[in-house]
Amino acid sequence: MSEIERGGVTFRVDREACTGSGSCVFHAPETFDQDDELKVVVLDEGGDPASAVTAAVESCPSGALRLASAAPAARPNTQGEAR
Ligand code: SF4
Numbered sequence: 001m002s003e004i005e006r007g008g009v010t011f012r013v014d015r016e017a018c019t020g021s022g023s024c025v026f027h028a029p030e031t032f033d034q035d036d037e038l039k040v041v042v043l044d045e046g047g048d049p050a051s052a053v054t055a056a057v058e059s060c061p062s063g064a065l066r067l068a069s070a071a072p073a074a075r076p077n078t079q080g081e082a083r
Contacts, residue, residue, distance in 0.1 A: 007050030027056035
């Protein structure tokens with residue numbers, strides 16, 4: 001299992017869970033490819049815009065691509081102002 005980060009969001013890539021649908025390659029062809037067994041491989045973590053990587057992850061039917069963590073939202077400081 002590996003992780004990639006785009007736009008402050010971390011995604012998990014689980015090749016064992018990949019069923020080879022190719023949806024991720026359709027949405028983010030510069031980021032993802034498939035090997036000879038049709039399992040997902042990461043070509044270039046920064047290959048596509050974050051929106052394309054998000055679309056790829058959301059289209060994955062097997063859960064092989066998943067959201068791992070999002071950037072924390074701005075929290076107010078003790079004076080109640082956003083940092
Ligand atoms: S969309 Fe998911 S199941 Fe399909 S090839 Fe990519 S990682 Fe594998």
